[in-house]
Amino acid sequence: MKNNSSEPVWQGDLENGYYRNPILFGDYSDPDVIRVGDDYYMVASSFNYMPGLPVLHSKDLVNWKVISYVVERLPFPNYDKPEYGKGVWAPSIRFHDGKFWVFFATPDEGIFMSTTTDPYKGWAPLTHVKKTRGWIDPCPFWDDDGNAYLVSAFAKSRIGFKSILHLSRMSPDGTCLLDEGVHIFDGNLNHHTIEGPKMYKRNGYYYIFAPAGGVKTGWQTVLRSKNIYGPYEDRIVMHQGKTNVNGPHQGGWVETQTGEHWFIHFQDRGPYGRIVHLQPMVWVDDWPVIGKDTENCGTGEPVDVYKKPDVGGVFPVQVPETSDDFDKNKLGLQWQWNANPQEKWYSLTERDGFLRLYALNNSNESGLLYHAPNILTQLFQAPEFTASAKLEFSPAQTGDKAGLVILGDEYMYLTIEKTEEGNKVACIYGSPSENGYREEVLESRTAESTTVIFRVDVRNGAVCSFSFSYDGENFVNAGRDFNATAGSWVGAKLGIFAMNTYSDSKGFADFDWVIVGKPGSTGRG
Known part of the structure; x- marks a missing residue:
């Protein structure tokens, strides 16, 4: 019988110097991304499915493959049965002090962290950073002065409110929070359901990239301040505009070896899940503009086809695994x-x-x-x-x-x-x-x-x-x-x-x- 499985069922790489969105037509929701040397790494939510919290690798931001999972199993007996909608929510990944760090929350048990020096070879057992309910979407940040922080959001279903971003001091080793933290941004006025914060520093500004407006219809907000505790200015830097890409938001910013800037985010496609898009990004007056700014207003729209990132080389097509002959002594990473x-x-x-x-x-x-x-x-x-x-x-x-x-x-x-x-x-x-x-x-x-x-x-x-x-x-x-x-x-x-x-x-x-x-x-x- 003929086997037609060798050809990818979807690829973002058009193999002519351009790519198309989505780069991944898979449910890698709430993505975050970093570059370490010439390599790019992405993490995503996985909820109740185990092993959980996939780690993907790419050489060019377009072609990706799953290389490991951070969580083999969640250390709570209720997850021995399907806990649909619970489990691993909105992780973040960073490289600091020679190690990869991943933080995530489960909505009912709290904030967790794991590290590794090689994401291909497995991750350390989970550290329970904070036992809490309703704190979600944590992202660590190590400042130039050695102080460490954790920015996070809240789930109304667990804690009674949402649309608030929160900042806590964190031990530099990432194992615990040093205070209860403070609210640093209230999105209830202009950015309802603001969540998924990712913190960066550039040109003396602290930046928080955060989605708002809800999964299906939202936009990408960026906050900036000269003080990590604010007050923060806010701006919508990407929205659907006149495109057919609903709710383009929630992701991470990355800079290539050649100085280009890119943003990875999701789009909710219902039964297909939250699929992954790649957008060009530029800085104008110390504000990012994501996608194509068709109206020259500082707010971009998603691109459909675009020139591939300049990463100093050309790399072969690579896609996540799907088919399996079960000829190895362990399950493939697609499962x-x-x-x-x-x-x-x-x-x-x-x-x-x-x-x-x-x-x-x-x-x-x-x-x-x-x-x-x-x-x-x-x-x-x-x-x-x-x-x-x-x-x-x-x-x-x-x-x-x-x-x-x-x-x-x-x-x-x-x-x-x-x-x-x-x-x-x-x-x-x-x-x-x-x-x-x-x-x-x-x-x-x-x-x-x-x-x-x-x-x-x-x-x-x-x-x-x-x-x-x-x-x-x-x-x-x-x-x-x-x-x-x-x-x-x-x-x-x-x-x-x-x-x-x-x-x-x-x-x-x-x-x-x-x-x-x-x-x-x-x-x-």
């Missing part, structure tokens, strides 16, 4: 579990070249897939693609099932399940209901084999169509078209799973491969 992972969920060594997922009970009374922690997920990486998964089903008892899912607030999955009438292939739709969640069997038929290929075609607008095949050649449509939906602060996910609805089982499914390719690709037989 994240739906909660804190457990070793008993899977094996890459029981059968060489296969991922074995065990049909364990999903640890919730409802038995619904939505509540299962042991779903293995990855981000959408393009507006259109086809994903296929080949599995061999080895059930041990009634209720064992395995399959392929598109997971959001609503979800749909194809599964092969052992029932009292034998193995069935079914298409199931899940959605919120008055009592939490419900599932509806759209279609069910007798399985002709225990080896099956499940496929989902994702078309523009995140319209999904499921099908299955036993030979890799002839596919049978299943269920109906499904409009993928966003989850809690995240885009929809592609996932694979094995589970038992009722109890732990000794059954399992061996996944031979997952192929993510251009629309219409069929993987391998």
Whole structure:
């Protein structure tokens, strides 16, 4: 069977000296970016998905690849089950004193920090900088005089107010805050929902780059002051303007080796999540202007296609991983579990070249897939693609099932399940209901084999169509078209799973491969 997965499903690099936005059509939300020498590093939110807090690397700000995760698991038992919308929020990354530093908050547990000297080789165990609720979006800042600070924001859902930026003194080693801090900017008048602050210093000014106006419709604000505690002047430096890029904001500023200035931010695209854009940036009268200032007013608009950054060289196309042959002894960096992972969920060594997922009970009374922690997920990486998964089903008892899912607030999955009438292939739709969640069997038929290929075609607008095949050649449509939906602060996910609805089982499914390719690709037989 022809495999069309070698060609990226999306790339920002146009390979002619220009790039297009988004540079990443993946849900790397709330991005922050730094340069260290000739290398660029980016971090993003990951919420309840583990391992969490992806670290991406690039040589040219256009081509990126995930290289590690900061958080293997969150050290709280509630994250052993899906805590949708909670977990890792809005990280920041800095390079200081010969080390990489990442700070982030979980909205209910507080502010955390980790460091490393080499982000390829792993991160130190988390330091709990401040135990608190409702403090979010922390960013560290080390001043020229040796003093260290942390700027942060607040989540109204946890603390009762928002639209306030806050500054605390911090120990230079980043392990604790030295005071309760003070409010330094109130955005309630002109910059409602100001959050995600990133602090810098240039030409004697302290700058805070901060998004405001809300995820879907906001703008990028920049504050400046000669005193770190303010008062701060404010200016909108980028907005949607006449473009189709809604809510262009929340990200980081970086300067290239050649002295160019760039800004990375997100755009909320609903079921696709918050995808990543790259904007040129210039300084005018000690104010940044981001994007293209079409009206010559100091407020830019996002660019669609633009000349690639001058980084002193040309580098090959590079994109995040998607497809997986499961031929290594550890999971690829495209994969994240739906909660804190457990070793008993899977094996890459029981059968060489296969991922074995065990049909364990999903640890919730409802038995619904939505509540299962042991779903293995990855981000959408393009507006259109086809994903296929080949599995061999080895059930041990009634209720064992395995399959392929598109997971959001609503979800749909194809599964092969052992029932009292034998193995069935079914298409199931899940959605919120008055009592939490419900599932509806759209279609069910007798399985002709225990080896099956499940496929989902994702078309523009995140319209999904499921099908299955036993030979890799002839596919049978299943269920109906499904409009993928966003989850809690995240885009929809592609996932694979094995589970038992009722109890732990000794059954399992061996996944031979997952192929993510251009629309219409069929993987391998």
